Amino acid sequence: MSDHHxxxxxxxxxxPLRGARCVKMGEITIAVFRTADxxxxxxxxxxxxRNGPLSQGIVHxxxxxxPLHNWVISLETGLAQGADEGAVRxxxxxxxxxxxxIDLTRAMVMAVEx
Amino acid sequence: xRKKLVVVGAGMASGRMLEHLFEDGTDAFDVTLFGAxxxxxxxxxxxxxxxxxxxCYEDIITHDAEWYAAHDVACRFGETVTRxxxxxxxxxxRAGETPYDKLVLATGSAPFIIxxxxxxxxxxxxxxxxxxxxxxxxxxxxxGARAVVIGGGLxxxxxxxxxxxxxxxxxxxxxxxxxxxxxxxxxxxxxxQKELEGRGIKVHCKAQTKAILGDGRAEAVxxxxxxxxxxxxxxxxxxxxxETRIAVDAGLYVERGIVVxxxxxxxxxDILAIGECVEHERICYGLVAPLYDMAKVAAATLREKxxxxxxxxxxxxxxxxxxxxxxxxxxxxxxxxEEIVLRDAAAGIYKRLVLKDNRILGAVLYGDTADxxxxxDLLKKGADxxxxxDTLIFGQxxxxxxxxxxxxxxxxxxDEAEICGCNGVCKGKITGAITEKGLTTLEAVRAxxxxxxxxxxxxxxxxxxxxxxxxxxxxxxxxxxxxxCTDLGHDEVRRLIxxxxxxxxxxxxxxxxxxxxxxxxxxxxxxxxxxxxxxPDEYADDYQSRFVNERVHANIQKDGTYSVVPRMxxxxxxxxxxxxxxxxxxxxxxxxxxxxxxxxxxxLGVKKEDLPAVWAELGxxxxxxxxxxxxxxxxxxxxxxxxxxxxxTQDSTGLGIRIEKFMWGSWTPAKVKMAVSGCPRxxxxxxxxxxxxxxxxSGYEIHFAGAAGLDIKGTEKLGLVRTEDEALExxxxxxxxxxxxARYLERIYKWAKRIGYDEIRRQVLEDKARRKExxxxxxFSQKFAQVDPWSERATGKDRHEFxxxxxxxxxxxx
Numbered sequence: 066m067s068d069h070h071x072x073x074x075x076x077x078x079x080x081p082l083r084g085a086r087c088v089k090m091g092e093i094t095i096a097v098f099r100t101a102d103x104x105x106x107x108x109x110x111x112x113x114x115r116n117g118p119l120s121q122g123i124v125h126x127x128x129x130x131x132p133l134h135n136w137v138i139s140l141e142t143g144l145a146q147g148a149d150e151g152a153v154r155x156x157x158x159x160x161x162x163x164x165x166x167i168d169l170t171r172a173m174v175m176a177v178e179x
Numbered sequence: 180x181r182k183k184l185v186v187v188g189a190g191m192a193s194g195r196m197l198e199h200l201f202e203d204g205t206d207a208f209d210v211t212l213f214g215a216x217x218x219x220x221x222x223x224x225x226x227x228x229x230x231x232x233x234x235c236y237e238d239i240i241t242h243d244a245e246w247y248a249a250h251d252v253a254c255r256f257g258e259t260v261t262r263x264x265x266x267x268x269x270x271x272x273r274a275g276e277t278p279y280d281k282l283v284l285a286t287g288s289a290p291f292i293i294x295x296x297x298x299x300x301x302x303x304x305x306x307x308x309x310x311x312x313x314x315x316x317x318x319x320x321x322x323g324a325r326a327v328v329i330g331g332g333l334x335x336x337x338x339x340x341x342x343x344x345x346x347x348x349x350x351x352x353x354x355x356x357x358x359x360x361x362x363x364x365x366x367x368x369x370x371x372q373k374e375l376e377g378r379g380i381k382v383h384c385k386a387q388t389k390a391i392l393g394d395g396r397a398e399a400v401x402x403x404x405x406x407x408x409x410x411x412x413x414x415x416x417x418x419x420x421x422e423t424r425i426a427v428d429a430g431l432y433v434e435r436g437i438v439v440x441x442x443x444x445x446x447x448x449d450i451l452a453i454g455e456c457v458e459h460e461r462i463c464y465g466l467v468a469p470l471y472d473m474a475k476v477a478a479a480t481l482r483e484k485x486x487x488x489x490x491x492x493x494x495x496x497x498x499x500x501x502x503x504x505x506x507x508x509x510x511x512x513x514x515x516x517e518e519i520v521l522r523d524a525a526a527g528i529y530k531r532l533v534l535k536d537n538r539i540l541g542a543v544l545y546g547d548t549a550d551x552x553x554x555x556d557l558l559k560k561g562a563d564x565x566x567x568x569d570t571l572i573f574g575q576x577x578x579x580x581x582x583x584x585x586x587x588x589x590x591x592x593x594d595e596a597e598i599c600g601c602n603g604v605c606k607g608k609i610t611g612a613i614t615e616k617g618l619t620t621l622e623a624v625r626a627x628x629x630x631x632x633x634x635x636x637x638x639x640x641x642x643x644x645x646x647x648x649x650x651x652x653x654x655x656x657x658x659x660x661x662x663x664c665t666d667l668g669h670d671e672v673r674r675l676i677x678x679x680x681x682x683x684x685x686x687x688x689x690x691x692x693x694x695x696x697x698x699x700x701x702x703x704x705x706x707x708x709x710x711x712x713x714x715p716d717e718y719a720d721d722y723q724s725r726f727v728n729e730r731v732h733a734n735i736q737k738d739g740t741y742s743v744v745p746r747m748x749x750x751x752x753x754x755x756x757x758x759x760x761x762x763x764x765x766x767x768x769x770x771x772x773x774x775x776x777x778x779x780x781x782x783l784g785v786k787k788e789d790l791p792a793v794w795a796e797l798g799x800x801x802x803x804x805x806x807x808x809x810x811x812x813x814x815x816x817x818x819x820x821x822x823x824x825x826x827x828t829q830d831s832t833g834l835g836i837r838i839e840k841f842m843w844g845s846w847t848p849a850k851v852k853m854a855v856s857g858c859p860r861x862x863x864x865x866x867x868x869x870x871x872x873x874x875x876x877s878g879y880e881i882h883f884a885g886a887a888g889l890d891i892k893g894t895e896k897l898g899l900v901r902t903e904d905e906a907l908e909x910x911x912x913x914x915x916x917x918x919x920x921a922r923y924l925e926r927i928y929k930w931a932k933r934i935g936y937d938e939i940r941r942q943v944l945e946d947k948a949r950r951k952e953x954x955x956x957x958x959f960s961q962k963f964a965q966v967d968p969w970s971e972r973a974t975g976k977d978r979h980e981f982x983x984x985x986x987x988x989x990x991x992x993x
Contacts, residue, residue: 072987074984074985074987075984075985079979079984080979080984081722081723081979082723083697083723083724084723086979086983086984087983087984088983088984088985088986088987089983089985089986089987090986090987090988091988094983097984101696101697102696115737116738116739117739118735118739121727121730121731121735121739122700122727123699123700123703123704123723123724123725123726124723125695125697125698125699125700125703126695126696126697126699128699130699130700132726132727132728132735133735133737135700137699137700169987
């Protein structure tokens with residue numbers, strides 16, 4: 066396996082401002098978030114609390130609030146904020162103009178492990 | 180050996196006496212406390228708020244079982260003392276003899292029942308104890324029930340207002356020419372009468388009751404002039420007389436009350452008496468302040484300490500929510516008396532001071548009672564007011580030139596000014612306790628000083644004193660911010676959105692100086708709702724500020740699938756609809772189908788990407804979104820009503836469908852559930868809904884502010900309307916008022932409690948012009964809200980919500 070598997074997943078405009086879209090890869094769902102200031106992040110679409118779909122949450126600053134029980138997750142680090150403890154898997158992401166690319170190395174390891 | 184103290188009567192006076200008795204920690208007595216009621220001491224003054232539903236019994240208990248146990252009081256509640264043997268020094272009750280060394284009689288008073296035919300019929304009640312209150316509440320529960328209150332004094336009017344607020348039709352019969360003639364002059368009595376009539380209470384003065392009519396129970400009251408008032412409940416509140424029977428039987432000296440000296444001792448040196456049963460210097464007392472003084476003196480006498488009871492001036496306030504009334508002293512006309520009167524009929528303000536030799540003899544304040552304590556203080560001190568005669572009537576704020584604000588007025592009060600009339604607590608005692616004991620809450624001040632702990636009408640003054648003493652450390656009405664992104668509360672934000680005409684979320688955050696760049700999951704949905712509600716035609720809904728359910732128009736489940744609930748108007752469905760649902764369930768392999776509490780069918784476990792297709796199929800059968808996910812109108816539950824049911828009085832199903840078709844699609848601060856029942860048997864369970872209708876023969880009883888979730892609460896009665904059209908208009912106006920005023924996520928019952936049931940009733944039921952304005956605003960906003968979100972999405976709107984951006988195979992990535 067090489068160090069990076071960059072894969073184009075879509076364009077910036079595909080994602081609503083302060084919103085998210087999903088990228089499906091087998092059993093794994095990756096949520097790609099776009100913040101108010103047009104930064105983009107990729108996290109596994111699974112809250113560390115009760116597996117809530119983070120892509121369905123409300124995006125504010127560089128955080129998302131899980132729709133199931135309101136855990137707040139940092140998009141930058143994947144860490145739960147405030148009193149809650151837990152982490153979401155993050156995926157390296159880069160932009161090529163409007164195109165969004167995700168490094169799927171980690172996702173592939175996850176897929177093999179599962 | 181400790182002496183035996185027997186106390187007969189567990190009322191407010193004896194409760195206070197026991198407190199004083201235990202105050203210094205010595206326990207010189209073995210105390211036995213008899214009470215005729217099957218419960219301990221409670222704050223009888225607060226029965227009116229209990230009757231009005233503003234407080235419950237638990238709120239007004241002054242001494243609980245724990246307190247009696249801690250002080251080793253043997254409680255004999257529900258046990259009446261029938262006889263005293265003074266020679267043997269024992270009292271007799273059902274359980275036998277109880278010996279005493281000292282005996283305290285605190286038997287209180289009995290309501291005076293006017294001797295007319297029918298006075299013993301069931302349905303005739305006094306207003307004296309909790310049993311009376313419970314009986315009255317039960318009577319008020321019958322829809323359309325009517326009450327006649329005999330007696331237009333303090334007690335009668337409090338009962339009348341409370342019963343009216345419970346939805347009864349109320350008539351007050353008063354023997355004299357104007358209401359509360361012992362406390363009010365005719366002018367103030369007239370203003371009070373107008374206020375009560377404005378609330379729908381009929382007042383009949385100079386009414387001489389001839390008989391209470393009824394076959395087996397009270398049905399009507401007949402007056403001497405021939406007038407007949409139908410009545411399901413008759414409340415006798417014409418006065419009280421001291422309860423002296425056992426004292427008379429025991430041969431004690433009794434006139435109108437049990438005669439006591441300045442130490443509260445009766446003609447028998449081992450027997451004391453306190454409270455409403457006593458007579459001191461030819462006067463019997465009924466207000467609580469002097470009774471508390473008696474309690475203090477009696478406790479001192481029992482502990483063989485010197486204390487003297489002196490008659491005190493007392494002031495009166497009426498405990499009817501929304502009525503401000505204060506009277507003190509003597510205000511009869513007289514040749515040697517002068518008066519200063521201020522009248523502002525439009526503002527509903529009337530103030531009258533009776534003067535003699537430049538000193539205040541009496542004061543009557545109606546509408547604005549803020550200066551009551553100040554006038555009363557001048558009255559008690561006998562202060563010469565010649566210097567301030569010109570401005571006296573305007574109140575303390577106008578003395579000494581510039582106008583003071585109300586806090587400054589309280590600051591200017593002398594230390595000995597009485598703040599709490601019930602408990603005789605002066606300003607200095609309160610501020611002293613706050614400083615010395617480091618008190619910071621109203622509850623703590625009440626616990627340490629008793630100020631505002633009885634009738635509660637001086638709470639505002641006590642709070643102002645706390646503010647003065649503690650400065651910024653005390654902030655009673657501290658605003659809870661919407662969230663961490665702002666210091667503003669929900670109400671302030673709503674007001675500013677309106678005032679500054681802010682029409683987007685970024686504009687709100689910019690103008691109101693939000694601390695975060697784009698808010699959070701708490702404030703954004705709130706702001707989005709406030710803007711939708713305020714500018715229905717102009718505001719572009721921000722979907723990214725909506726909770727997922729409202730964004731994808733279905734309810735997210737724990738596994739990330741969704742549930743789908745189509746609208747079934749009024750809970751009515753058909754073979755065609757059921758067939759369509761069955762087909763959808765099979766086609767999309769939906770794992771569960773369930774009937775909801777609101778009479779709808781719920782399909783659970785729908786995959787998100789299937790949602791638009793599911794809706795498209797349902798749409799073909801005519802279904803639209805049931806908004807089971809929305810902070811909006813959810814369901815109107817109905818029974819089959821007059822169309823099928825042999826008890827139905829109106830077409831409840833039809834009305835439910837009509838309401839639902841009129842109101843669906845509207846966004847509200849929190850979910851709104853309604854129901855319409857066709858008769859008082861209430862099969863649609865309308866009395867625990869946000870809004871409920873109970874159909875009766877004479878029309879539609881509208882209920883609101885119920886809850887059956889985290890909290891359980893029966894509805895409040897808004898009122899009775901005659902026609903279906905009117906019912907719809909009132910309900911729509913009520914919901915619009917709620918939409919415009921409530922805080923986001925605040926259910927109707929919480930909002931209504933905060934705003935006041937009477938205020939809501941006034942705005943949407945009584946004030947017809949206001950009602951129409953609310954109604955029109957709702958209708959306008961519906962033009963933009965009544966769009967079926969399902970059909971929109973079935974045809975492609977927001978497709979991105981339901982489709983993944985990309986589907987990758989592992990191979991492709993490699």
